Amino acid sequence: MTKRKCIILRKELRELYYKQKLSSFQIARIYDCTACTIINRMKEYNIKRRQSGPRRVNISKRSLYLLYVKKGFSSQKIAKICHCEQSAILNKLKKYKILIRHPKKKINIFKKELKKLYKERKLSAYKIAKIFNCKSGTVYRYLKLYKIKTRPLKLIRITEDRLRNLYIKKKFPLSKIANIYKCCPVTISTKMKKYGILRRSISETSTRHLKNNFNGDLIEKAYIIGFRTGDLRVREDRNLISVGCGTTKLEQIKLIKTLFKPYGPVYLTKKDKRGAFHIDCSLNSSFSFLLSRHDLIPGWVLRNKKSFFSFLAGYADAEGNIGIYNKRAKFRIRSYDKKILYQFHNGLQKLNIKSLFRLDKKSHIDKGGVIYRKDCWGITINERKSLLRLFILLEPLLRHKKRKKRFAKS
Numbered sequence: 001m002t003k004r005k006c007i008i009l010r011k012e013l014r015e016l017y018y019k020q021k022l023s024s025f026q027i028a029r030i031y032d033c034t035a036c037t038i039i040n041r042m043k044e045y046n047i048k049r050r051q052s053g054p055r056r057v058n059i060s061k062r063s064l065y066l067l068y069v070k071k072g073f074s075s076q077k078i079a080k081i082c083h084c085e086q087s088a089i090l091n092k093l094k095k096y097k098i099l100i101r102h103p104k105k106k107i108n109i110f111k112k113e114l115k116k117l118y119k120e121r122k123l124s125a126y127k128i129a130k131i132f133n134c135k136s137g138t139v140y141r142y143l144k145l146y147k148i149k150t151r152p153l154k155l156i157r158i159t160e161d162r163l164r165n166l167y168i169k170k171k172f173p174l175s176k177i178a179n180i181y182k183c184c185p186v187t188i189s190t191k192m193k194k195y196g197i198l199r200r201s202i203s204e205t206s207t208r209h210l211k212n213n214f215n216g217d218l219i220e221k222a223y224i225i226g227f228r229t230g231d232l233r234v235r236e237d238r239n240l241i242s243v244g245c246g247t248t249k250l251e252q253i254k255l256i257k258t259l260f261k262p263y264g265p266v267y268l269t270k271k272d273k274r275g276a277f278h279i280d281c282s283l284n285s286s287f288s289f290l291l292s293r294h295d296l297i298p299g300w301v302l303r304n305k306k307s308f309f310s311f312l313a314g315y316a317d318a319e320g321n322i323g324i325y326n327k328r329a330k331f332r333i334r335s336y337d338k339k340i341l342y343q344f345h346n347g348l349q350k351l352n353i354k355s356l357f358r359l360d361k362k363s364h365i366d367k368g369g370v371i372y373r374k375d376c377w378g379i380t381i382n383e384r385k386s387l388l389r390l391f392i393l394l395e396p397l398l399r400h401k402k403r404k405k406r407f408a409k410s
Contacts, residue, residue: 226314313397
């Protein structure tokens with residue numbers, strides 16, 4: 001009898017191992033082979049292996065407590081949600097001093113009760129397992145022990161197109177598809193493996209609201225980075241990117257909504273004691289380019305004129321000021337980002353737009369006792385020709401309604 005050759009494409013293997021972060025054991029289950037076969041293929045394709053041992057999982061104490069204690073999820077189930085090994089979750093439970101449930105606690109299922117559920121109510125082993133908070137395998141063992149005749153396996157007839165439509169297009173979870181076909185999620189998962197349908201990433205499965213990937217447009221990206229550098233707070237919340245700020249300006253709220261609503265849900269609080277609103281946008285990992293705050297304008301932005309002005313427009317919408325002072329029109333940006341402002345100044349000079357770059361205020365303590373630890377710098381443009389040239393290049397890229405109106409009046 002000849003050995004069956006397992007065909008695994010390099011692209012697919014890289015996708016599963018690097019992007020989806022699956023272990024060699026998990027990939028082996030997909031291809032119905034051993035982990036050694038997967039490791040050998042990785043050597044053939046020169047795919048560098050990750051460090052062995054439990055994967056470090058970024059889960060907060062609050063989230064772990066909610067899943068493990070409140071919802072009663074097992075460490076194994078939480079490990080599946082976080083795409084890591086069970087031991088990594090157990091280590092986190094010990095670290096956070098969350099009492100671990102006894103893993104060897106015996107499940108007692110009485111014959112009369114089991115017979116009623118399985119024979120009379122026609123519940124599946126999977127549904128009975130949910131009632132007793134155990135695995136379906138435990139239920140099957142009791143059925144065998146009590147010599148209760150099991151029903152023949154139910155054949156689930158679902159085509160590949162239908163399954164792709166439900167799982168990929170309609171974004172149904174496995175449990176919902178299983179309910180439609182009156183089977184357990186494991187059966188649906190097996191069908192997906194058979195048809196080569198990849199499971200969704202943790203970013204997609206752990207969120208209730210649909211999040212769209214960033215469209216990849218570099219001009220849009222330059223604007224968003226500029227706006228983020230000027231005004232936004234960005235943090236990584238497990239597998240999601242949270243973007244937001246606190247502001248008293250309704251125009252700023254509307255602008256942030258317009259920017260990020262096409263990509264994910266936007267949350268707005270009521271006014272706080274200071275009269276400020278707090279807005280938060282939940283985005284997927286395609287916005288990870290916003291995580292690091294730039295001290296300098298990125299090189300790819302400086303190399304392209306439109307990208308440069310798009311970055312400037314984003315920064316100006318956050319920090320800029322356009323108006324008439326002493327009967328003279330002025331475009332002014334003041335901030336603590338000395339290097340970025342100097343790059344704006346240099347870039348504008350090269351395009352024959354005269355600007356003044358100077359120290360606006362030194363670090364100080366004001367009358368109210370507020371400490372300003374950094375020097376505040378500014379660039380100003382007030383020459384008529386330079387303002388006109390700046391207006392032609394910058395005005396179409398501005399998105400803040402107030403800034404656009406003032407630019408037009410000036």
